[in-house]
Amino acid sequence: MSRVHSNLEGMSNCTKCHELGQKVDSKKCLNCHSEIKELINQKRGYHSSDEVTKKECWDCHSEHHGRNFEIIRFDTKNFDHAKTGYPLIGKHKSASCNDCHQEKNILNKKFKSKKTYLGLDRKCQSCHYDYHQTTLGNDCLQCHNYNTFRPAEKFNHQKSKFNLTGKHLEVKCEKCHKIEVRNDKEFQKFKGLKFSNCNDCHVDVHNTRFGSDCQKCHNTNSFLNVNQSKFNHDITKFPLTGKHTSLNCSQCHGVKLSSKPKHEKCSDCHTEYHNSEFITRESKGECSECHSTSGFSPSKFTVELHQLTKFKLTGKHLAIPCYKCHFVDKKYAFKINSEKCSDCHNNIHLKELNEKYLVEKDCLNCHQVEGWEKINFEHSITGFNLVGKHSTINCNSCHRNNQGEIVFNSVQKNCSDCHLDIHLGQFNQNGVTDCSRCHTFYNWKPDSFNHNSTRFPLTGAHSKIDCNKCHKTTLKDDKKITLYKFDDIKCAVCHT
């Protein structure tokens, strides 16, 4: 007899298994093996399968084959476990029999210490350690399948009370479901997590200053993706006004919005554009003195305020835009140390203007702030008094050359420098024609000409006749001229 039946050895025990006239009666086997009988009655287990019900016990479990005979022996590799009513699926397929069928997994005490395949419970925990330490109930298959424990492939977080959206879909489970040590064993907490408020998991970087409803401003796609329209910045110490309202949060708070910018001074965020030009002011150059949150331009620095500076705006300066004076080298500069016109204005006259005329009042020696065209120049200081018609004519008549350029130094005092000699050099003396010998500044009439001072004084009838009686118009060099000077003043020249 095999070891397990060794107690049945001996002649007196034959009928414990054998039935007279009926070889071995399976009923007798089952009388002892009540656990099998119970399973068969309940139509459970391998012994209730079609493969077994047609057989007698001894067909598989014969006896009298020696003490070491394996009375329970079968092809463990090809055994169809489904016939036990518990099909092997997933990882269970590759497990060896002893992985599950071992004493420590048998809960029923009557099967303990027996080499048996019975006594296992179908509950996962009967073999597997309950990693969740009973916190998630007994039905492991609600979340897990037979293929793998991690990840819990059947678990759908969307069916939980906390739907995963946005970044929560990407985050590792451990981020929220922390792994800790419980009862000296690794434990991951899945149940009992607070999740009604973001702060249950996330650190409130705002220190509750903005309340506890993070979702007013944030969403799960990104902490940085802030719904600005919902955030009331007015509840902060820095209410947003003007241009600040249209800014993106990250422009002040950094890409991660983790920055807590100083905000007492504009320069905490803004670059001090003016290079401390205004540091000497009482306000120490506070931007708000000139600017508002509505924009850097226009400035609050009005003309009235400008009048309080050393450079009061008058004339044309009142009308011109600020940049005309304060935008220098592609940058605004407000502190202009010199008050000379030439500090701002170009001297268009260049060498045409003697520097002595720029002394003291600079351009104002001639010009006025009311306009460049308004000239207030004492021409007499040039040594060329404007008399007669010269005092009435426009400056340009003399001081603008044929190219339209304003000229001063290059303007000579000789009449012929400005006026045309219509006499074609008839009165030229030593290369110079002195118009004043005949003309004054008041008109072109020869008021200062005295015919008598010529070598042909007018007398008699000559004094009464028109000039053109003698001074006929003639052609010289193809130009009409009145001939005033005669080479020969003999009578026969005029009179026949």
Place this chain on the structure above:
Amino acid sequence: MNKNLHRLYIGSFVVVGFSSFIFLLYNGFDYYRLSMEVRPFSDEHNLLKPSGIIGHGLGIIGSIMMISGVVIYMSRKRFKFLSRIGYLKHWLEFHIFLCSVGPLLILFHTAFKFGGIVAISFWSMIAVVISGVIGRFIYIQIPRTMNGEEANLNQLEADYNKKLIELNLPPLFLNDLDILSSERKFKSVTISNSMILIIKDFFFLRNYLKNIRKKISIERAINKSEAKILSGLLKNKLILERRISILSTMKKLFGYWHIFHLPFAIIMFLIMIIHISVTLVFGYKWIF
């Protein structure tokens, strides 16, 4: 039964016996080599196990052969109405056949598993078979007539001399034979040393006859066929002389042998009956 028919009779027993042994061994060699613990998982187990179709059948046939072998031979010896049917020698040969092949089938019936009470029967059977072999050896040491009765010394001597005369051998050669044979002495033969003496004489005779054949071949006294006959007669004569010399001892030994052979046979049958009875009671009825 003439000599040829007897040879066929014996030959058929030998053929049946050896072919049965070879067939059974060949048929179940792989199975019988397996350990007891592994056999039930062999495909041949249901056929060759003691309660299998073949195994059980071998047991039944073997048992019937042994029972019938014993019953027939004992009946022939005990019952007068059977004493005139055939020679007792032939009945004995049939008894030996049945009681040799029968245990052989029983051996394969056991599938070489010797356990339980029935093992007593088995080992008794083995003892009976071995004692049978020994008995047969002792039996042939006792000269008998064809009817199995012990031949007297004179009759044996007369037969020998008669055969010598028939051959008309030269006197000188006959003299040499006598000198050679006279060297064998069987004195102080006891039951205990008889077997050793017989074995020793067996080897002596082999050498002796070898030398005689050599001498005949050298002297060319007779032709080859006559030399062969003479050698055979001489062998028979010398064996007979030995048997005559130790006859009384063998008779005593054979008497003791019966005491040994029969009880084992009885034990074997008794336990076999119990074994068969229990088997039947528990429902193992082979094909019936």
